[in-house]
Amino acid sequence: MSEVGIRAAELADAAVAGDRRALARLLTAVENRTAIAEAALRRLYPSTGRAHLVGITGAPGAGKSTLVAALIAEARLVGRAVAVVAVDPSSPITGGALLGDRVRMQAYASDDGVFIRSMASRGHAGGLAATSTSAATVLDAAGFDLVLLETVGTGQSEVEVAATADTTVVLEAPDMGDEVQAIKAGLLEVADIVVVNKGDRPGAQRTAAQLRAMLTVTASPRLATASPRVASAARDQAADKPRPKRPEVLITTATTGEGVPALLAALDRHRAAGRDGLAAAARLARAEAQVWAIVSERLRGRFHGAAAGPATESTLRAVAEHRLDPYTAADRLLESLTGGRSPA
Amino acid sequence: MSDRPIKILIAKPGLDGHDRGAKVLARGLRDEGFEVVYTGLRQTPEMIATAALQEDVDVVGLSILSGAHMTLLPKVTRLLRERGLDDVLVTAGGIIPDDDIPALQEAGVAAVFGPGTTIAEVAAYIRSHVRPPEA
Numbered sequence: 145m146s147e148v149g150i151r152a153a154e155l156a157d158a159a160v161a162g163d164r165r166a167l168a169r170l171l172t173a174v175e176n177r178t179a180i181a182e183a184a185l186r187r188l189y190p191s192t193g194r195a196h197l198v199g200i201t202g203a204p205g206a207g208k209s210t211l212v213a214a215l216i217a218e219a220r221l222v223g224r225a226v227a228v229v230a231v232d233p234s235s236p237i238t239g240g241a242l243l244g245d246r247v248r249m250q251a252y253a254s255d256d257g258v259f260i261r262s263m264a265s266r267g268h269a270g271g272l273a274a275t276s277t278s279a280a281t282v283l284d285a286a287g288f289d290l291v292l293l294e295t296v297g298t299g300q301s302e303v304e305v306a307a308t309a310d311t312t313v314v315l316e317a318p319d320m321g322d323e324v325q326a327i328k329a330g331l332l333e334v335a336d337i338v339v340v341n342k343g344d345r346p347g348a349q350r351t352a353a354q355l356r357a358m359l360t361v362t363a364s365p366r367l368a369t370a371s372p373r374v375a376s377a378a379r380d381q382a383a384d385k386p387r388p389k390r391p392e393v394l395i396t397t398a399t400t401g402e403g404v405p406a407l408l409a410a411l412d413r414h415r416a417a418g419r420d421g422l423a424a425a426a427r428l429a430r431a432e433a434q435v436w437a438i439v440s441e442r443l444r445g446r447f448h449g450a451a452a453g454p455a456t457e458s459t460l461r462a463v464a465e466h467r468l469d470p471y472t473a474a475d476r477l478l479e480s481l482t483g484g485r486s487p488a
Numbered sequence: 489m490s491d492r493p494i495k496i497l498i499a500k501p502g503l504d505g506h507d508r509g510a511k512v513l514a515r516g517l518r519d520e521g522f523e524v525v526y527t528g529l530r531q532t533p534e535m536i537a538t539a540a541l542q543e544d545v546d547v548v549g550l551s552i553l554s555g556a557h558m559t560l561l562p563k564v565t566r567l568l569r570e571r572g573l574d575d576v577l578v579t580a581g582g583i584i585p586d587d588d589i590p591a592l593q594e595a596g597v598a599a600v601f602g603p604g605t606t607i608a609e610v611a612a613y614i615r616s617h618v619r620p621p622e623a
Contacts, residue, residue: 165572168544176492239493240518246539247528253535260542264493264523 152183159286167286174278188285195284195291196415199305202315204297207341209248210398218408225257227288229279233296234264270304271295277308306334307433311414313337318347326358335391336414343395356393495523496547499536504554516607537567546618552582565596575619
């Protein structure tokens with residue numbers, strides 16, 4: 145085995161055996177996308193898929209970190225090991241980051257059943273870091289029952305977490321918007337569970353009621369009144385269409401823990417219900433996203449490698465100077481890889 | 489990749505309730521391109537050691553104003569060593585009399601930055617003293 149392979153095996157095996165220092169170092173390797181990380185992930189992946197990956201997302205200040213802390217407390221009460229990956233944004237200017245999510249998760253310093261890791265987004269735009277999924281895989285392999293993925297404070301369309309997590313929780317604060325906000329496409333559409341946090345504030349009940357009313361509206365045609373033929377055609381069409389989710393809407397007060405046991409129960413219900421086709425589809429989507437990300441990274445690597453680098457460079461320059469259109473450029477690059485013929 | 493950012497934990501051990509300085513430092517180091525984990529007020533040495541371990545930081549920066557530095561800082565460095573984090577660079581700042589510095593260095597605090605130190609100075613020190621990254 146190569147030196148990298150040996151070090152990767154050491155780190156991976158130690159992390160799985162409960163060595164938290166090794167786990168932390170392995171996560172660093174994953175964040176830095178080193179050769180050791182890749183070798184370790186190859187080794188660990190087959191034994192993963194056991195943890196419940198829960199994405200927690202929502203606007204800045206909605207209470208994600210505080211809710212995560214409350215979920216840790218609740219999960220520890222029932223003896224589950226919990227890991228957290230908390231992502232905060234990197235500066236687009238300096239590359240620096242201030243990772244402040246631990247501030248609200250301090251109570252577990254001597255509890256080996258809790259592991260909290262902050263990650264900078266490092267230029268990745270979807271609300272997570274590019275390596276968050278791999279970090280979750282490592283924590284899954286290390287035996288954590290529940291892995292909470294806390295996104296950066298999101299806007300309306302950072303929906304990437306839904307492709308990574310088994311269950312996606314979208315946090316709303318009371319009175320953050322009217323009913324029209326609730327029917328816009330985007331973040332709320334990917335929610336498996338919607339939580340109105342800060343439940344002790346005025347307006348929490350009303351916000352929850354509005355969200356419930358809007359999110360549980362169905363888009364399906366009224367089959368009962370249509371003729372059998374029309375109804376059956378509509379059913380066939382409906383079967384092809386992606387079904388909108390019908391998220392549960394819960395109210396929590398993360399600072400006091402109010403509503404958090406109900407949230408943990410809802411997470412469990414969603415996971416149990418999800419062992420059917422929908423969850424399989426979600427897992428397939430996750431696999432697809434992971435594999436394509438690697439394929440795309442490796443393709444780029446090949447285009448910029450020693451052999452192909454200069455040709456790639458001149459093709460890109462031709463596009464920059466408008467001598468070549470980007471589609472032809474892409475076709476040429478792909479042809480150069482397959483040694484001539486492109487499948488098209 | 490060798491250009492990965494240096495990761496720093498900024499923590500305030502002890503009971504003093506004032507963290508403006510620590511926040512300004514955390515923000516300043518962010519602007520210097522570091523990844524800064526900020527953990528807030530009233531940290532026990534155990535909390536600091538656990539955070540340093542889980543976050544796999546390169547540097548632990550301790551800010552202390554309360555006068556309890558001779559008790560708390562050696563406790564932090566001892567816990568870090570016990571958990572195998574002896575290659576982590578430990579620095580301190582705040583109100584620390586010059587007379588106490590040799591004993592703190594003896595205990596494993598690599599550098600003590602007094603009032604008036606600029607963020608650029610702290611950043612330069614960290615860049616030149618941090619452990620080399622693992623391949």
